[in-house]
Amino acid sequence: MKFSNLTLKPRPRHLVLLVLFATVTMFKMMAGWGDVYTHSIYPIIGRCLSAVSGLLPFALGDVFIALSILWVVGYPVYSICYRKRRKKPTFCRVAEYLAWVYVWFYATWGLNYSQSNIYRRIGMRPAEASANRFKHFANDYADSLNAAYAKAGNAAYANSSLAYADIKRRSRLSTWQGYSQLEHMGINEPFNPDAHAKTMLFSTLSSMAGITGSMAPFFGEFTLNADIRPHQYPAIYAHEYAHQLGIANEGEANFYSYIVCTSSTDGAVRFSGYYHILPHVLGNAYNLLSEKEYEAYLKRINPAIISLAKSDRQYWLARHSRIVDETQNFFYNLYLKGNRVEGGTKSYSGVIGIIMAWENRTANSISHHSK
Template identity: 45%
Template sequence: MKWNRRRKILVVFLVIVVAVQGIGGLGDYYAQAVYPCVATVLTFLSGYVPFAIGDLFIALSIIGIVAFPFYAVRRKNKTVGYAIAGVGEYLLWVYVWFYLAWGLNYAQSDFYHRSHTPRYEANNDQLRYFAWRYADSLNANYSKTAIYDTLRVPSLVVAGYKRLAQQNMGVHAPFHVHTQAKTMLFTPLSSKVGVTGSMGPFFCEFTLNGDLRAHEYPSTFAHEYAHLLGITNEGEANFYAYQVCTSSADRTMRFCGYYAIFFHVLRSVDAVLGDEAAEDFLQYVRPEIRQMASADRNYWRSKYSTWLGNLQNAVYEFYLRTNRVDGGRKSYSQVVALILSWEQRQGQMQRR
């Protein structure tokens, strides 16, 4: 293929990406009609590889981007301009691949529009009622003798997402019956920046941090699985993970689902109802669960690097803002508002 022809194809792809992002309705068409086909193929192919191809691809790309200019100029006697142009074109191909393979899901409508759920603004009393009712469920599903069997998690999560799809909750049904979560190739680095899971968009695979504790595994798996199904907003991924886990017949799955949003609920109570209410809420939760939460924080803090974490947070915040994710990294905590809106809608439907 000639150089000019390759560039023309690249321009066409770039126009498609920009058009889908900018023209209303095209994002939803991509998410509903195109992405399931792309994901089905890529997930099927990447599933045969036991390690995270995306992690390796990103690492090799970084090495190549750094090394290519030196190779082109010193070994091939090319100009600096040629080297820069080569790196620039490669980055544009990566950009196109990212968006066509998964990233254009950012252009789809949000949960409220996809599921036809009115956005619900709870008052103080309603938030208090939800928080204490949530704490009752969290306490009731805790067990000192619980065994967290991670081998059962994939099938339970797949079954859970099938249920959500049947309820028209704005998420696809699973593309494959058997879905594999791969371990991050660079787990120690991921722990240093506070990343417990990630979606690999280039090959439609998702990875989990190898340092995850057993009781964190189910909700993290379900969260990243939501991304695999085309959900880009972090709060929505938390919401779907919560719904999948807490509706499971398996008690340990239910507890993991409730526990996963514990800090989000606590922050919401503190922000809206004040410090005293937050302390009352905290004391209402079983002491064993509070000890678990404290141990988890200490566990991850022992692995965390402040300067690397701050750098990663800044980069990820820029990435989310660039892709028009409302609230940036704060979107994780939108899960409480999503749960309240969905429950309000369900209550209205039952009263009809």
């Protein structure tokens, strides 16, 4: 039988692919099905995948993605130019492979994009846009950030390999404990006590694109950039851990990271949680406050923290590539919008609104119970 006929002839796997594709589509389209997937189905899948991938010390997902890209690009060239095979069956085979990757992605993690937003999941009202309320939040935040910095200890900023290894260990412990206590907060409980972040295989390239961490859904892994500085590590670790627990929205992942880290008794982890959202706070302050108010607000923050932020900016800019970054942002923005994430990459800045809404909810709850 000719290769072309073999390729185009329907096989049992094609029926399986069609059924899976239809199932994924229904879960994406039907209201409420995304919540069922996230809280009832995904924990089972995540537990199984992370247990298997955890047996390997390297990022299996990175290897899979790299090999997939090489095959999708290289196979047509090899098949058509070298083996002189017909274009139609060759590209049909590539299309089938991409369809399997699509189904695999959504079945193993991607359907988490279809769950209800955090406001619906925990019965929380969005914070009203108010400059005065933001000023109150921002001032309290600055005071908490300063206090956390003073208590963090030198180990939080040390760059030695021994100190960094200690920060990683403490981050894993604090994150596990923190997420285990978030009952009724719209997120799954940790389902794999042995889960840990793996180092990105292509950290240099990721730094060029400004990527510090990622969720690798195909094998239930989450990875962190090897270039992350010690004081940034705990919050980024907790952020990616939220993704592993089924949180797809970036603003929500930042929120859970903030809650878990700032509630920690570990000074270094606590400071990292506050420090992680500093760019988002300053961005909102710049837009909502007058020039004089913004300058006064900057002075409210410990100058050492501002210096640290400037140092971080220079650190990452030195590794940055504008071409790689813009290319990554373009495709990632399309990816987020394709998964119905409002605002695309702008969802990263949504963390401040979520934190303010959560603080209002907490204050109202305390007021209600005190009556």
